[in-house]
Amino acid sequence: MPTPAASHTFPAPLPAAATAVAEDVRRALADGARLQPRGAETWWTDLAPGARALDLSTLSDVARLDPADLVVTAGAGCRLDALASRLAVAGAWLALDPPGSAGRTVGSVLATGGAGPLAARYGAPRDQVLGLAVVAGNGVPLRMGGRVVKNVAGFDVAKAVVGGHGAFGAIVEAHLRLHALPATDRSLAWAGSRPDVGNAAARVLAAGAAPAALEVLDPPLAHELLGSDGWALLVRDLGGTAAVDEELAVVAGAVGRALRPVGVAPEAPWREWRARVGAWPVLLRIGADPAAWGDAAALAREHLGDGLGTSVTVPRGTVRVGYAAASPGAVRALRADAARRGWPVVLERADASLRATAGVWGELAPGALRLTGRLRRVYDPNGVFAVPLLP
Numbered sequence: 001m002p003t004p005a006a007s008h009t010f011p012a013p014l015p016a017a018a019t020a021v022a023e024d025v026r027r028a029l030a031d032g033a034r035l036q037p038r039g040a041e042t043w044w045t046d047l048a049p050g051a052r053a054l055d056l057s058t059l060s061d062v063a064r065l066d067p068a069d070l071v072v073t074a075g076a077g078c079r080l081d082a083l084a085s086r087l088a089v090a091g092a093w094l095a096l097d098p099p100g101s102a103g104r105t106v107g108s109v110l111a112t113g114g115a116g117p118l119a120a121r122y123g124a125p126r127d128q129v130l131g132l133a134v135v136a137g138n139g140v141p142l143r144m145g146g147r148v149v150k151n152v153a154g155f156d157v158a159k160a161v162v163g164g165h166g167a168f169g170a171i172v173e174a175h176l177r178l179h180a181l182p183a184t185d186r187s188l189a190w191a192g193s194r195p196d197v198g199n200a201a202a203r204v205l206a207a208g209a210a211p212a213a214l215e216v217l218d219p220p221l222a223h224e225l226l227g228s229d230g231w232a233l234l235v236r237d238l239g240g241t242a243a244v245d246e247e248l249a250v251v252a253g254a255v256g257r258a259l260r261p262v263g264v265a266p267e268a269p270w271r272e273w274r275a276r277v278g279a280w281p282v283l284l285r286i287g288a289d290p291a292a293w294g295d296a297a298a299l300a301r302e303h304l305g306d307g308l309g310t311s312v313t314v315p316r317g318t319v320r321v322g323y324a325a326a327s328p329g330a331v332r333a334l335r336a337d338a339a340r341r342g343w344p345v346v347l348e349r350a351d352a353s354l355r356a357t358a359g360v361w362g363e364l365a366p367g368a369l370r371l372t373g374r375l376r377r378v379y380d381p382n383g384v385f386a387v388p389l390l391p
Contacts, residue, residue, distance in 0.1 A: 001391055009365060017075065017142070018133070018172040022055055025170065026139030034386035037166045039105035041078050043112065043278075046352045051386035054109050057176040059172055067092050070178040074156035075252060076107025076171045095122035097270060099320070099348075100278030107171045112348060113163025116274060117213035117236065120315040122179075124163040133173035136381030141146035145175070160375055163346075165360050167387035168379040176249065188248055189235070190259035191228040191236050200233055200255045200296055201314045205290065207254040211237040211247055212312045214295070225269045225278050229264045235268060274295065275310070280308050280322025283349035284331070290317040296323065297341060303334040317348070326350070328357040333358050335362040359391035 004033060019030045028035050035054040035281050036047050059075030061084065066072070067090040074083055081102035098104060098114030108114070110132075115124040122128070144158040161168050190200065200369075201216055213236035216326030217225060222232035235251050236246045277283065284304075288296035296319040300307070308322040331354070335345045347360050364372060372389065 002145070012104055014309070016040065017061065018135070020058070020356070021054065021170060021172055022135045022141055025135050025137065028052060028384055029137070029139060029382060035384055036386050037107065037111065037170045040079065040103050040110045042101050043108050044102055045380055048352050048386040048388070049357060054170055056170065056172065059107070062086055063173065065090055069176060070180070073173060074106050075173055076105060078106045079103045080106065080109065087178065088181060091181045093181050094128065094176055095179055095283055096125060096128060097274060099274055099283065106174055109219060110171055110174055111164065111166050114348060115272065115318070116375040117215045117313055118191055119318065120214050120313050121210060121220055126159045128177050129162055129174055130177055131156045131175040132171055133160060134169040134171055136169045136385045137384040139151050141172070142169070154211050155187045155391040165387050165389065166385050167389050168375050169385070180331060181285055184241040184244045185236070185238045186248060187234065187236045187264045187266050187269065188243050188252065189228070189232055189264040190270070191222060191226070191230050191232045191256055192259040194231045196258050198233040199231050199350065200259055202291070203254040204251050205315065207250055209247060209250040209338065210315070211235050211251055215354045216312040216314055218310040221276065221311055225272050226232045226262050226264060230261065233259065234264070236270060252310045276309065277311055277322060280349065281351070282326045282354065284321050284322070286319040286347045287344045288319050290319040295318050296338070300334060303337065304330050328354060331358040332362070339363065356388045357391060359388050362391065364390070365379050
């Protein structure tokens with residue numbers, strides 16, 4: 001059970017539907033079997049070789065919603081579209097817009113760390129998590145963190161689980177931070193050459209603008225989402241009407257006349273972004289610097305060639321590149337070059353074969369490797385969860 005590495009976790013009773021999950025894990029441990037958590041089966045659609053599916057789809061309840069505190073407790077199998085509808089009635093929303101279908105589950109998004117363009121303002125999935133309930137590899141349920149913003153005990157452990165792809169245990173429930181439903185949701189877009197779009201994005205940041213989303217799209221993706229030619233800058237802001245108008249005026253002023261305005265509906269391109277990017281069979285996420293996203297995109301092309309599309313969350317330096325297929329050798333070479341620049345490269349989506357041979361995370365720095373090993377020894381000492389973080 002927990003060692004000092006897990007000192008901020010504690011055993012706790014599970015929701016009734018999650019009891020069966022703990023029993024399945026204990027059964028797999030007794031059988032010497034390996035498990036792969038599964039929700040709606042819309043993201044990782046295949047199983048690792050020899051693994052059993054650990055079904056989390058029944059954990060679909062919203063156990064508790066506190067609109068006044070802007071906190072919700074949802075099961076790992078709760079679909080994002082169903083959760084959004086429930087929250088909207090209460091005047092709240094969850095600032096997560098990951099790639100993939102609207103039917104992706106809470107557990108899928110948290111396990112993969114799948115942020116979208118809204119991470120520019122609201123952060124990655126781990127920034128939305130106040131606490132988790134997890135079933136460890138020995139079948140013991142653990143709670144990490146708390147349900148309110150002030151309760152941060154164990155929050156670092158929860159952050160390690162989010163984005164861990166199930167390697168440290170199966171997420172069965174999450175306490176999530178919410179926001180008040182915005183009165184206004186507006187988007188603007190411009191198109192132009194790669195240098196002009198890059199320079200315009202840099203001017204927006206230099207002007208101090210902080211819209212909810214500031215995304216650069218390469219020509220294939222810009223054409224699919226906006227019907228435009230060339231590279232595109234796609235901007236979104238949400239909130240009170242006056243504040244949104246002011247924010248977007250700053251953005252437009254910084255962009256100036258170097259780019260061509262493109263007509264855009266408020267929400268349509270963002271829904272299409274999730275669908276298009278989420279449909280890429282191989283999705284790599286590069287954690288570059290905001291000023292170096294162009295170099296990261298070029299590095300991906302150098303090692304993997306021209307792909308299906310590139311999308312950049314500029315304020316965070318997050319570069320997503322999509323491919324129909326990729327060889328493990330090319331992924332490893334990209335990671336080696338990126339590591340020399342301090343950029344992690346996560347295999348956010350791929351088939352089981354590529355995940356197993358290239359690893360979801362790839363090679364880690366010595367300190368991160370030691371921490372990862374320690375966490376896996378604490379939470380899954382027998383290797384029940386079939387998640388190849390490392391090649």
